[in-house]
Amino acid sequence: MYKVLVTDGISHTGLVSLIEHPHFIVERQPTLPVAELKNIIGDYDALIVRSQTKVTVELLETAGRLRVIARAGVGVDNIDVNAATRKGIIVINAPGANTIAATEHTLAMMLSLARKIPQAHQKTAAGEWDRNSFKGVELYKKTLGVIGMGKIGTEVAKRAKSFGMNILGFDPYLTEERAKKLGFTKASLDLIAAESDFITIHTPLTNDTRGLVNDDYLRKTKKGVRFVNCARGGVIDEKALVRAIKSGHVAGAALDVFEKEPVADVELLQNPNIIVTPHLGASTIEAQEKVAQEVSAEIIEIFETQSIQNAVNMPQMSGETQAKLQPYLLLGDQMGQLVIQLLNKQAPAKIEINYYGDLIDEDTELLTRTLLKGVLSYHLSDSVNLINVLHLLKEQGVSYNVAKNATNKGFANYMELCVSNGLETARIGATVLNGYGARILKINQYRIDVKPEKYLLYIKHRDVPGMIGKVGSLLGDYGINIGTMQVGRTEVGGEAIMVLTLDKTMGADVIGELTLIDGLDEAHLLELTNVDTFEPGRVEPEFEIVESI
Structure with missing residues (x-):
């Protein structure tokens, strides 16, 4: 018998398959205090949560029996996925169950914004018959800009077309062919700003999208534009939005998500031109039933057949394979993150992976998926x-190729990752050194030796005396400490690179100052969301260096 603990308000109907299954015991204890949860979590094989329960590293320390954590929803912000992965716990979610609910809520917010329905209701309910204050606008023949053309953004756009709206879509992976097939126009962010009457947000919250709609972007927008955000708080700079609405440039906004929740900003809550709802995008009876049904079905599959469909972390591996590949899995994810930043953050059209040395004898499917996930993430x-990455590649029209080569490239194991978008190409080569951990050994055509760190500064420059000193001096002026510095070049006096590890991040102003240095061609801050947890001595001897590269 497998014991399952449900700690948040999950639909009973959605849990029926699990409750009625003869091999599972389901216990529901909503709003359980953290201290009590820590005391009992060790008795359970699976945990189902929504957003209230915080699954922290401290909680997982007492979860010696736990094999699965299920989030009855999409995001997993309340779960320490890295801590769960380290303990071999599978984290699953229900990625597609709330698509219709979020889509319909977006359209409801857009219609409410266009016709001022909440404001009119409030005044009418208060006993005042006022038809003159609530003159709205029609959606017909208006232009809708959709920022983020994933599942929800695409579904919103399809339905908006039925209102007779013209659709402009932006997404790094949206191709002209797919846009044309769907009847949309592929557009840049600037074109969406210039021509849209309504703009709806459907992008994840990442380093690039945080504050995407800010003062600068709002100044580019068409006067009278209206914004809808039912995706992620933080994509819109709320202070900038309020300023633009107060100035009259932006006509209004409808927001379901906020930078801080629950929202308490009176400028948002009391502005007559802003409609707010308390993160209701997935709050339908059907959506809540579907997310519960999805995670219930997958929990049964995991325990009964070991089949995993919606894991957000690494699937289980045999102990022998995990011992060999674990440090490479972490490195592969890092390589993917770095190489896409070296491609100037452009979406790739083609990805190539090459394995060398003893890695060709291993089952590298999981490693390949990890590299690809790092690129797309x-x-x-x-x-x-790791489960949906191949599907997403196909969906986004990105081709990939994997090759295994018997040559060792100077190391017992070595892998290269190359991405291109048709115009530019970026390449990273790396390995894991016995006793030393992960090392990046090649960036584009340059040989180098860099340990992956959270903040890396990549500089391309002419190989002239004094360049290193100028860079170090400028960073010192800004109070930025350098951890390590590595240089690479192909010929004396030609083009060269330097890669610095930094103790903290830097702003665009510092990058701007660096590019003013005579002979310095490019400067890019590369950031990793995960850092190396490799333990020296953990890797078996077959990963040792064979000869200098």
Whole structure:
């Protein structure tokens, strides 16, 4: 018998298959205090939560029996996925169950915004018959800009077309062919700003999308534009939005998500041109039943057949395979994140993976998926995982190729990742050194030796005396400490690169100052969402260095 604990308000109907299954015992204890949860979690094989329960590393320390954590929803922000992965616990979610609910809520918010329905209701309910204050606008023949053309953004756009709206869609992975097939126009963010009467947000919250709609972007928008955000708080700079609405440039906004929740900002709550709802995008009876049904069905599959469909972390591996590949899995994810940033954060059209040395004898399917996930995660955030990454590649029209080569490239094991978008190409080569951990050994055509760190500064420059000193001096002026510095070049006096590990991040102003240095061609801050947890001595001897690269 497997014991399942449900700690949040999950639909009973959605849990029926699990409750009635002869091999499972389901116990429901909503709003359980953290201290009590820590005391009992060790008795359970699976845990089902929504957003209230915080699954922290401290909680997982006492969960010695736990094999599965299920989030009855899409995001997993309340679950420490890394801690769960380290303990071999599978984390699953229900990624597609709330698509219709979020789509319909977006359209409801857009219609409410266009016709001022909540404001009119409030005044009418208060006993005042006022028809003059609530003159709205029609959606017919208006232009809708959709920022983020994933499942929900696409479904919103399809339905908006039925209102006779013209659709402009932006997404790093949206191709002209797919847009044409759907009857939309592929557009840049600037074109959406210039021509849209309504703009709706459907993008994950990432480093690139945080504050995407800010003062600068709002100044580019068409006067009288209206914004809808039912995706993620933080994509819109709320202070900037309020300023633009007060100035009269933006006509209004409808927001279901906020930078901080529950929202308490009176400028948002009391502005007559802003409609707010308390994160209701997935709050339908049907959606709540579907997410519960999805996670219940998958929990049964995991325990009964070991089949995993919607894991957001690494699937289980044999102990022997895990011992060999674990450090490479972490490195592969890092390589993917870095290479897409080296491609100037552009979506790739083609991905190539090459394995060398003893890695060719291993089952590298999981490693391949990890590399690919690292590439896609920069734009798709936590919507991409090891299970759906190949599907998403196909969906986005990205081709990939994997090759295994018997040559060792100077190391017992070595892998290269190359991405291109048709115009530019970026390449990273790396390995794991016995006793030293992960090392990036090649960036584009340059040989280098860099340990992956959270903040890396990549600089391309001319190989002239004094360049390193100028860079170090400028960073010192800004109070930025350098951890390590590595240089690479192909010929004396030609083009060269330097890669620095930094103790903290830096702003665009510092990057701007760096590019003013004579002879310095490019400067990019590369950031990793995960850092190396490799333990020296953990890897078996077959990963040792064979000869200098």
